[in-house]
Amino acid sequence: MLNNKGRPTQPTTQSEPDVSIDTFTGNKGLELESPLIFEQGVPGRVGVDMADPEPVKSRLGGLERKGPIGLPDLSEPQVLRHFVRLSRQNYAIDAGFYPLGSCTMKHNPRINEKVARLAGLGDLHPMQPTSTVQGALELINSLAHWLKTITGMPAVAMSPAAGAHGELCGVMAIRAAHEAKGESRTRILVPESAHGTNPATAALCGYKVDSVPARKDGRMDMDAFAEKLGPDVAGVMLTNPNTCGLFETDVKKIADMVHEVGGYFYCDGANLNAILGRVRPGDLGVDAMHINLHKTFSTPHGGGGPGAGPVVLSDALAPFAPIPFVTHGENGFDLVEQKSGAAAQSFGRMKGYHGQMGMFIRALAYMQSHGADGLRQIAEDAVLNANYIRVGLQDKLNSPFSGICMHEALFDDSTLKGTGVTTLDLAKAMIDEGYHPMTMYFPLVVHGAMLIEPTESESRQTLDQFIGAMRHLLDKATAGETEYFLSAPLFAPRRRLDETGAARNPVLRWVSPEATDNEDASLSAAS
Amino acid sequence: MSYKFTEDHEWVLLEGDVATIGISDYAQGQLGDVVYVEVPTVGDEIAKGDELAVVESVKAASEVYSPVSGEIIDVNTELEGAPTMVNEDAMEGGWFAKIRVTNSADLDDLMDEATYKTFVEGLDE
Amino acid sequence: MRYMPHTPNEREEMLAKIGIGSIDDLFTDIPEEARLGGLLDLPLHESEMVVEKNFRKLAAKNLSPYSVPCFLGAGAYQHHVPSVADHIIQRSEFLTSYTPYQPEISQGTLQALFEFQTQVALITGMEVANASMYDGATSCAEAVLMACRVTRRKKAVISGNLHPHYRDVTHTTLQFTEFETIDLPPAVTVEERFDDYINSDIACVVVQNPDFFGRLDDLTALADKCHDAGALLVVVVNEVVSLGAVKSPGEMGADIVAGEGQSIGVPLSFGGPYVGLLATRQKFVRQMPGRLCGQTVDQNGKRGFVLTLSTREQHIRREKATSNICTNAGLCSLAFTIHMSLLGESGLTKLASLNHSxxxxxxxxxxxxxxxxxxxxxxxxxxxxxxxxxxxxxxxxLGEKGILGGVPVSRLIPDDPDMANLLLVAATETCTTSDMDEFVAALKEVL
Structure with missing residues (x-):
């Protein structure tokens, strides 16, 4: 069909072109490449207008920089276009299903972004007199109240900057508590299915990590645990629900047993989403637990941060909480910033200033939006969705542990055995279907693990389509279409990347071509 | 003078009182593409069972434990620039360190080549 | 609740498909006596309109430093953040993506990280930089741990003019390790002398430039002394705009630079989240903490980027990792990269010059x-x-007169009579001549 200007209005039927052909620009329609920012500069371009400095006598003490820095000069539209183009090479929860197990990729409401940017909240200086930031301190205090109520714990340390930082806070409080009693304990028990941050944190606190194996049903082996307990055990670090997506049914017994030998119970709260409003960790004997605000309370992951990891504490550990913290008295809110008075036993300061305020604002907005009723609904829908996926795939994939799961469904790779297709290959084929792959090869205790966490944000239609796509791919794999998987992904901005090459010969920064000619010798000599 | 093996897949070649240590061809195959080898420092004393080296692939780091006690007298610095040697020539060019052995009895409980071969075959089943 | 799609009907159908009768059947693994019967003692859900109002009320109880003459610094600086930076970091693809573990669909984040690492290396005069830490203070602590690993020594000498929060965080981080610090007292008006402390037991000397009191020093001689003793020089920079005007730490011989990047692209936000910088020499890269992005090629030979050298990190090395850090400051490092791209060589130089004047x-x-x-x-x-x-x-x-006139040193170094009358005063491109005149006039009245 041609319109009256002689232009075709319908695609004409032709033979399929080869999709792998390269275009002149390297772009493919809406898939737009952008060279490195350093390859786009023209000296003298300006991206920020500002006043000319008044001529003054330098007070830099003779420390003036002499040579150039090497940054490129660009205009504002160039920079904007560059980063817009880059953004379009990213997958995102806003764009599609992101079932990354143990990462809780849920909807990130935009009201949270809006209120975090309000004048008087987002632009406060941390060293303003406390009389000028009463609203900010009230906000921190209010978030602390929500966190304590949700977890049923009496105290909370707000300053840790992320989950692993929260673990450090919790284990330091444990060590400080033992030392205050004049005890020097040496071991921390950690289940072998734990996140790598657990043993790394325990090691940084000077503890020897003693690994506890899992039982056949995916929970911690209670016999092995009992055997390893002793007067030299400082505590146990247990993720609950655990990394296999299961609730540790013996959790109260674990708490009692570790308390009996004088140790403390650290709970990794990475998976709190599954139990919001259904059970409070404080009722399970927990002494310390970090809360990833960027998981459970939807502060955006931002491509890998920033996070926030407040730590709720039992009465036994509360005196050792890090500084600073907010207090409330007759003259309103105040900050305890030094290790004295109310903070005499504090184990110290963990980061500059008062914590991840920007994340606090977003998390509190999220909690207020949900309320007590919505929080409980989160856990219910998250667990419902995970079980819906588990059942939807159970005849195609093997669950290493039977029965109801919590917020995530775990499968092993036994279906793929003998197909020549690995969990990784399957994941790359999922990319072509428009999904972000699930968490793979974690927990380490399951062969070729696939950990799928749908969260409460997903509709039944999304889940049905996902289940359909997975079944389709698994059928393809077992039907011997190995080549399809080995070549995936075909439709992503990049094909599979050479990670071995990247690690053998690390190129961690751009170097200007001129510098490469002149300084190559010096840079490689340094390595 | 012949190769001896540990159950952790290290090999030892004793010449006089100097033991050369590496990992077996089977081990390099299991590790996949080696991207880096962290070798010990010459002059350090090492005890049997201590960490001698770390072999890294993209997604894993494996510790290599010393099968003997003694002083580190030489390390394979070429591995820094060419970690692929561990994959390509595990039993010779891919050696990690040479140790002046304090007690040659350390080698007594190690496997000879034939026993190790049987041991590895057992693992693959 | 607007964020959750299921209708009651759909929930019933899904339960039936799973083969259970009620939602409660999903939670039977929880010990019965601990199960919550009713709702938590918290308010019920609110509409977006009500939530926004709640936060406006809280905001109204604070004094926005952008609305008054503000001279606050002490490690966090008021600068103008270009609107492009805040716009881009709110794009869904950057805001709502996870750590780029699947490089084929994360090239946006990865390329931006590679650019960030390059910018940080360039301004600090170092060979390589990582993909960011939580903030400047934690970066400083990690730098000390790293120096101990590199030198296989156990003592760090800490300048008395290091930001007290940085010193405190370093103490906290090291307190249960085999490493220790030697802390020098603050030296406000005299030159700090390190000679007596530098010897073959020392892993590193940590100095800040400009220091906590704002002073600049040429660290070249100190670097030489450290190197002669086999120790490293760790230089802390918490006002990165200064690097547009002053000699870089790399040029002065620094081995590790630990910095706070907040000044470029990141709002003050009452102290966090900020962006920690960590830069060093190529030869120390395997002892570096935190994520690293590296360049490589894909199957078709196209340039691409991946997270690399991850065998240093906790998810692989577990208790033997270089650090327990997992999350970094992703989005803040992106804001830094965008602002720095807008500034460029001429912009950063001019901004620094404007701040100084x-x-x-x-x-x-x-x-x-x-x-x-x-x-x-x-x-x-x-x-x-x-x-x-x-x-x-x-x-x-001054606060009563609506002026944020600086940070009393005693807020950070309390209980020292010598500090009681000292005031830190910062001036950036955001303060105008009339701001300064108001401040000076008000201070005259107060004194």
């Missing part, structure tokens, strides 16, 4: 006040003055 003008005005003494012989955009009265009292009185 504003500070010089303000210092000259303050010096003219009777009883006020400028303690710095050199400075960039922040300096220390001694008042003829308690600085905290002065600040409170």
């Amino acid at each position: 504003q500070a010089v003008i303000l210092a000259e005005k303050l010096e003219e006040l009777e009883g006020v003494e400028l303690l710095n012989t050199s400075f960039f955009n922040e300096f220390t003055i001694r008042l003829p009265m308690n600085a905290t009292t002065a600040i409170e009185k």
Whole structure:
């Protein structure tokens, strides 16, 4: 069909072109490449207008920089276009299903972004007199109240900057508590299915990590645990629900047993989403637990941060909480910033200033939006969705542990055995279907693990389509279409990347071509 | 003078009182593409069972434990620039360190080549 | 609830498909006595409109420093953040993506990280930088741990003019390790002497430049002394705009630079989230903490980027990792990269020059006040003055006049009578001549 200007209005039927052909620009329609920012500069371009400095006598003490820095000069539209183009090479929860197990990729409401940017909240200086930031301190205090109520714990340390930082806070409080009693304990028990941050944190606190194996049903082996307990055990670090997506049914017994030998119970709260409003960790004997605000309370992951990891504490550990913290008295809110008075036993300061305020604002907005009723609904829908996926795939994939799961469904790779297709290959084929792959090869205790966490944000239609796509791919794999998987992904901005090459010969920064000619010798000599 | 093996897949070649240590061809195959080898420092004393080296692939780091006690007298610095040697020539060019052995009895409980071969075959089943 | 799609009907159908009768059947693994029967003692859900109102009320109880003359610094600086930076970091693809573990669909984040690492390396004069830490203070602590690993030594010498939060975080981080610090006292007006402390037991010396009191020092000789003793020099920079004007730490011989990147692209946000910088020499890269992005090629030979050298990290190395860090400051590092791209060479140089000239003008005005003494012989955009009265009292009185007149040193170094009258004053491109005049006039009245 041609319109009256002689232009075709319908695609004409032709033979399929080869999709792998390269275009002149390297772009493919809406898939737009952008060279490195350093390859786009023209000296003298300006991206920020500002006043000319008044001529003054330098007070830099003779420390003036002499040579150039090497940054490129660009205009504002160039920079904007560059980063817009880059953004379009990213997958995102806003764009599609992101079932990354143990990462809780849920909807990130935009009201949270809006209120975090309000004048008087987002632009406060941390060293303003406390009389000028009463609203900010009230906000921190209010978030602390929500966190304590949700977890049923009496105290909370707000300053840790992320989950692993929260673990450090919790284990330091444990060590400080033992030392205050004049005890020097040496071991921390950690289940072998734990996140790598657990043993790394325990090691940084000077503890020897003693690994506890899992039982056949995916929970911690209670016999092995009992055997390893002793007067030299400082505590146990247990993720609950655990990394296999299961609730540790013996959790109260674990708490009692570790308390009996004088140790403390650290709970990794990475998976709190599954139990919001259904059970409070404080009722399970927990002494310390970090809360990833960027998981459970939807502060955006931002491509890998920033996070926030407040730590709720039992009465036994509360005196050792890090500084600073907010207090409330007759003259309103105040900050305890030094290790004295109310903070005499504090184990110290963990980061500059008062914590991840920007994340606090977003998390509190999220909690207020949900309320007590919505929080409980989160856990219910998250667990419902995970079980819906588990059942939807159970005849195609093997669950290493039977029965109801919590917020995530775990499968092993036994279906793929003998197909020549690995969990990784399957994941790359999922990319072509428009999904972000699930968490793979974690927990380490399951062969070729696939950990799928749908969260409460997903509709039944999304889940049905996902289940359909997975079944389709698994059928393809077992039907011997190995080549399809080995070549995936075909439709992503990049094909599979050479990670071995990247690690053998690390190129961690751009170097200007001129510098490469002149300084190559010096840079490689340094390595 | 012949190769001896540990159950952790290290090999030892004793010449006089100097033991050369590496990992077996089977081990390099299991590790996949080696991207880096962290070798010990010459002059350090090492005890049997201590960490001698770390072999890294993209997604894993494996510790290599010393099968003997003694002083580190030489390390394979070429591995820094060419970690692929561990994959390509595990039993010779891919050696990690040479140790002046304090007690040659350390080698007594190690496997000879034939026993190790049987041991590895057992693992693959 | 607007964020959750299921209708009651759909929930019923899904339960049936799973083969259970009720939602409660999903939670039977929880010990019965601990299960919550009713709702938590918290308010019920609210509409977006109500939530927004709640936060506006809280905001109204604070004094926005952008609405008044503001001279606050002490490690966090008020700068103008270009609107492009805040716009881009709110794009869904950057805001709502996870750590780029699947490089084929994360090239946006990865390329931006590669650009970030390059920018940080360039401004600090170092060979390589990582993909960011939580903030400057934690970066400083990690730098000390790293120096101990590199040198296989156990003691770090800490300058008395290091930001007290950085020193405290370093203490906290090291307290249960085999490593220890030797802490020098603050040296406000005299030159700090390290010679007596540098020997073959020392892993590193940690100094800040400009230091906590705003002073600039040439660290070249100190670097040489460290190197002669086999120790490393760790240089902390918490006002990165200064690097547009002053000699870089790399040029002076630094081995590790630990920095706070907040000044570029990141809002003040009451102290966090910020972006920690960590840069070093290529030969130390395997001892570096945190994520690293590296360049490589894909199957078709196209340039691409991946997270690399991850065998250093906790998810692989577990208790033997270089650090327990997992999350970094992703989005803040992106804001930094965008702002730095907008500035470029000429912009960063000009911004630095503008900051310095504003500070010089303000210092000259303050010096003219009777009883006020400028303690710095050199400075960039922040300096220390001694008042003829308690600085905290002065600040409170200035606050009543709607002026945020600086940070009393005693807030960070308490219980030291020598510090009671000292005030840190910062001037950036955001303060105008009339801001300065208002401040000087108000201070004159207060004194």
